[in-house]
Amino acid sequence: MGPCRLFNSLTGRLPRGAGLFCRRLAGALILFLLTSASLARPETPHQQDLDQLRADVKQYLQAHYRIPQIKQARVTVGRLDSRLRLKACEAPLALSVNDEERSGGNLTVHTRCPGPTAWALYVPAEVAVYREVAVASRSLGRGHRISPSDMTMELRDTGQLRQGFVVDADSALGKELRRPLKAGEPIRLGLLTEPTVVERGDQVRLRAQTGNISVDTMGTALSSGRVGDQIRVRNDRSERIVRGRVTGPGSVEVIL
Known part of the structure; x- marks a missing residue:
């Protein structure tokens, strides 16, 4: 029951000017109720949650490095400036x-919000990627030919290793x-070279080929070489010195 109806029911009549007062009072009450309801509704967030953004980046990196060759990946996402203000992204x-x-190692993740509230930034992160890599099981000298006993596989953070x-x-x-x-030093491909398959003074098989015709003879290597190297060889039959390409152990192809 409104205040004016209550007053009228008690006195049987309204005083002069009470009608206008009651109408104004009712309008004020309606405005108050509408304003209160508006204040009670939670505001829609307008800014991107930076902690959630960092969590999304971490989840992405964990999935990126989840492959069979990687035994373990430790992801650390860098902190973002708390003063950073980004509009809440409505899309993934x-x-x-x-x-x-x-x-792995130190890197940045390009993070982009598509859609009408578009923005982009680079989020710093560090990923420690652990793989099994070959390391020297003992001290090895220059020119040593690698055998199975020279190596052991160990779990290492490859982000701290040089490539290869x-x-x-x-x-x-x-x-x-x-x-x-x-001993314990990682073996890198850049430290390895093909083995020497022909030593100086070795007897080698010389092959000369032109078209479908090939001629084989024996010769003496005048220098050492690996597969693919060019060396000087003396033809034992003609005593002529020729140049040839090493094709395998004890085998040289004459360059015509």
Whole structure:
């Protein structure tokens, strides 16, 4: 029951000017109720939650490095400036990182909000990627030819290693070292070279080929070489010195 109806029911009549007062009072009450209801409704967030953004980046990186070759990946997302103000993204964030080899280390994740509230930024992160890599099981000298007993596989943070670490021990077997290695030092492809298959003074088989015709004879290597190297060879029959390309152990193809 309104205040004016209550007063009228008690006195039987309204005083002069009470009608206008009652109408104004009713309008004020309606305005108050509408304003109260508006204040009670929670405001829609207008800014991007930076903690959630960092959580999304971490989840993305964990998925990016979840491959069989990686035994473990530890992701640390850098902090963002608390003064950063971004509009709340209504669409899922688009994330990308420039690390196709998945070697980890310090990197940045390109984080983009598509749609009408478009924005983009780079989020810093650090990923420690642990893989099994080949390391020297003992000290090895320059020119040493790698055998299975020279290597052991250990779990290492590859982000702290130089590129070219060996993850397949078989790929290093039979190769020679360009420089000495200490025990426990990772074996890198850049330190390996093909083995010498022809030594100076070796008897080698010389092959000369032109078209469909090939001629084989024996010769003496005047220098050492690896597969693909060009060396000087003396033809034992003609005593002529020729140049040839090493094609395998004890085998040289004459360059015509």
